[in-house]
Structure formats: structure tokens, C-alpha cells
Amino acid sequence: MVNRKVSFIWITAVDRRNNLIVDCHVTAGNINDARPYPNRLQRIWERFGFNTWCVGVDAGYKTAYIAKFLQECGIYGVAGYRRKPHRNKDLFYPSEFQYDKQHDLYICPGNKVLKLTTIDRNGYAHYKAKCGTCEQCPLKARCTTAQYKMLSRHIWQDYVDELDSHRLTAMGKRIYKRRKETVERSFADSKEMHGLRYARYRGLRKVRAQCLLTAACQNMKKIALIFHRRDKLFGPRDPNDPNDRLLDLIFRLLQALRNGLWKVIFRKIEIYLNKKGWSNYCPAT
Numbered sequence: 213m214v215n216r217k218v219s220f221i222w223i224t225a226v227d228r229r230n231n232l233i234v235d236c237h238v239t240a241g242n243i244n245d246a247r248p249y250p251n252r253l254q255r256i257w258e259r260f261g262f263n264t265w266c267v268g269v270d271a272g273y274k275t276a277y278i279a280k281f282l283q284e285c286g287i288y289g290v291a292g293y294r295r296k297p298h299r300n301k302d303l304f305y306p307s308e309f310q311y312d313k314q315h316d317l318y319i320c321p322g323n324k325v326l327k328l329t330t331i332d333r334n335g336y337a338h339y340k341a342k343c344g345t346c347e348q349c350p351l352k353a354r355c356t357t358a359q360y361k362m363l364s365r366h367i368w369q370d371y372v373d374e375l376d377s378h379r380l381t382a383m384g385k386r387i388y389k390r391r392k393e394t395v396e397r398s399f400a401d402s403k404e405m406h407g408l409r410y411a412r413y414r415g416l417r418k419v420r421a422q423c424l425l426t427a428a429c430q431n432m433k434k435i436a437l438i439f440h441r442r443d444k445l446f447g448p449r450d451p452n453d454p455n456d457r458l459l460d461l462i463f464r465l466l467q468a469l470r471n472g473l474w475k476v477i478f479r480k481i482e483i484y485l486n487k488k489g490w491s492n493y494c495p496a497t
């Protein structure tokens with residue numbers, strides 16, 4: 213008897229300022245959660261008109277397609293660190309194979325050339341040495357357990373490397389820290405306070421309804437909290453009173469400062485300095 217588990221994936225996006233859920237999407241558990249990402253991002257822009265300049269995403273979203281999409285949209289993406297799969301420690305590290313971008317080939321530790329042989333349908337280019345080279349190589353025992361060494365590289369790997377490098381900059385660290393404070397908190401609340409650890413019903417449609425209701429409840433609670441904070445500061449307000457509108461503006465400004473307006477200003481300065489060629493302004497630490 214096959215033991216089948218029913219699972220669903222809940223994809224959520226929150227805004228950086230107030231941690232309000234701006235998008236909520238449910239898919240079946242067998243679908244890669246990175247696949248709907250670009251469409252969801254575009255939907256948020258269409259719906260709310262956000263001028264997004266940075267996003268912080270989970271390590272699972274560090275795919276070549278998403279890295280390329282973000283860079284083409286001019287978005288500063290920061291993805292989490294993905295631990296490398298378990299590897300044989302006696303073998304050479306992949307970083308010991310030098311990639312020659314100009315000639316599109318690898319130089320192996322035995323100083324041999326690994327040339328491009330084919331590109332598969334998933335976009336991975338495969339590189340290997342000339343026939344018989346690896347078989348006669350004295351370093352073969354440290355290189356591969358197969359008949360010959362084969363290296364793979366995605367055709368959009370440069371985009372992934374660029375995305376990965378953001379994680380180590382001062383700005384990238386701040387964005388990722390904010391991600392932990394917002395979306396991870398939102399997930400925790402959904403699971404612990406709203407019972408979203410398990411689906412209450414079977415079927416995508418019903419689970420989607422549960423997730424949307426949970427997101428709506430979380431947002432209502434947060435909006436109520438924001439209004440409560442504002443009323444505590446300035447007292448109850450009348451939306452038709454021009455004085456109250458001014459207080460509203462001051463409150464929004466205070467909120468923006470509290471939630472990191474200075475970071476936006478810092479980012480603008482950083483972009484300006486990078487344009488001037490002072491790219492070491494935010495060194496990897």
C-alpha cells in the first residue's frame with residue numbers, strides 16, 4: 213500500500229514597511245514554489261503599483277530564472293544561503309575548477325581543458341575533457357569516481373552569482389535581516405496563532421480559502437494595531453478635518469522613519485557611489 217501524503221505550498225509576500233500580506237498563493241505540494249514567483253511579483257505591482265527596488269527571498273528561490281528576472285527588472289534581490297549538498301571530502305572542490313568566461317571552458321586542477329559538449333533542456337551546459345584524458349590522469353582518484361569528470365553550469369549562472377554576491381554586502385545583510393523580521397514572523401503567526409500548520413480541508417480550492425481568510429485576519433489585526441498606535445499618539449481623528457490630515461501625514465512620516473526610511477536614503481547614496489566607480493564602498497564583511 214502506498215502511503216500518500218497530501219501537502220500544499222503557501223507562498224506569501226509581505227511589504228517591508230508594515231508587514232502586511234500583499235500576496236498569498238497556494239499550490240499543490242508537488243509544484244516547485246519558485247515557479248510562480250515572477251507572476252506573483254508582477255501581480256503585486258499591477259494591483260498595488262509598488263515601486264519595488266529590493267526583495268528578500270528564501271534560499272529556495274535562488275534559481276537561474278528568478279535571478280535573471282530580478283536583474284532584468286532592475287531589482288536588488290537578496291536570497292538566503294543554500295547549504296551545498298553532501299559531497300565526498302576527498303574530491304576536489306568545484307571552485308578548484310577555473311571557469312574561463314571568454315572561451316567558455318573550464319581548466320581542471322590537472323591543467324587540462326574541459327570543453328562544452330552539450331546543453332540540456334534544463335539549460336545546463338556540460339563540460340568534459342577530451343576522450344581518454346581523465347582515464348590516464350594521475351589526479352583522477354581525487355577528481356571523480358566516474359569514468360571521466362563532467363562539470364555542469366547553468367547558462368544563466370552569471371545572474372545567480374550576481375544575486376548571491378548581494379547577500380554579503382552591507383545592504384544585502386540589512387534586507388535579509390528585515391526579511392527575517394517580517395515574512396518569517398508572518399509565517400510563524402499564521403502557524404501558531406491561526407492554525408495554518410495543517411490544512412483543515414482537502415482540495416486546493418478549500419485550502420486556498422483557508423489561507424486567504426488567515427491572511428485577511430492577520431492584515432486586519434495589523435491595520436488595527438497601526439490605527440491604535442496613531443490614535444495613541446495624536447488622539448482619535450476626523451478624516452474630514454484638515455488638521456487631522458496633517459497629523460496623519462506626520463504619523464506616516466514617523467512610521468517611515470521608524471521602519472527604515474534612512475535605509476532607502478542610504479541605498480540611493482550607495483547606488484550613486486557605485487555609479488561613480490567606488491564599488492568598494494560596501495565591501496563584503
Ligand code: SF4
Pocket residue numbers: 320321322323324341345346347349350351352355356361
Ligand atoms: S581527472 Fe580529468 S578533470 Fe580531473 S584533473 Fe584529471 S584530467 Fe582534469
